[in-house]
Amino acid sequence: MAEGKDLGKxxxxxxxxxxxxxxxxxxWVSGLIFFxxxxxxxxxxxxxxxxxxxxxxxMACMIVLAITIVGAFLIPIxxxxxxxxxxxxxxxxxSGEIFKLPVLGEMxxxxxxxxx
Numbered sequence: 001m002a003e004g005k006d007l008g009k010x011x012x013x014x015x016x017x018x019x020x021x022x023x024x025x026x027x028w029v030s031g032l033i034f035f036x037x038x039x040x041x042x043x044x045x046x047x048x049x050x051x052x053x054x055x056x057x058x059m060a061c062m063i064v065l066a067i068t069i070v071g072a073f074l075i076p077i078x079x080x081x082x083x084x085x086x087x088x089x090x091x092x093x094x095s096g097e098i099f100k101l102p103v104l105g106e107m108x109x110x111x112x113x114x115x116x
Contacts, residue, residue, distance in 0.1 A: 011037070011041070019034055023044065024086065032048070034048035046109060050101065061082070
């Protein structure tokens with residue numbers, strides 16, 4: 001468990017902090033897998049949804065930069081920034097924190113709510 005924090009039970013028989021961190025590892029694919037498999041843990045669902053949104057945003061930014069003239073020079077900088085942020089998201093989720101990205105974090109929070 002992450003530093004003694006009780007992050008709740010999961011339906012996937014995995015520690016919540018590990019599941020949340022793994023949801024970032026393969027971008028939107030792992031995020032989608034954990035989002036669909038986890039039915040009750042809000043912490044895991046939040047990080048899985050934020051992973052999906054972050055990965056889609058990353059891909060969209062790279063595509064936009066790739067088709068613009070100025071973007072060709074900005075791709076390495078943007079890629080490094082996204083990579084560093086991705087590592088931070090993995091570390092924060094594994095340590096049991098809900099680290100909300102601006103805009104994406106709010107969207108993830110909204111979409112990760114469990115409907116009964």
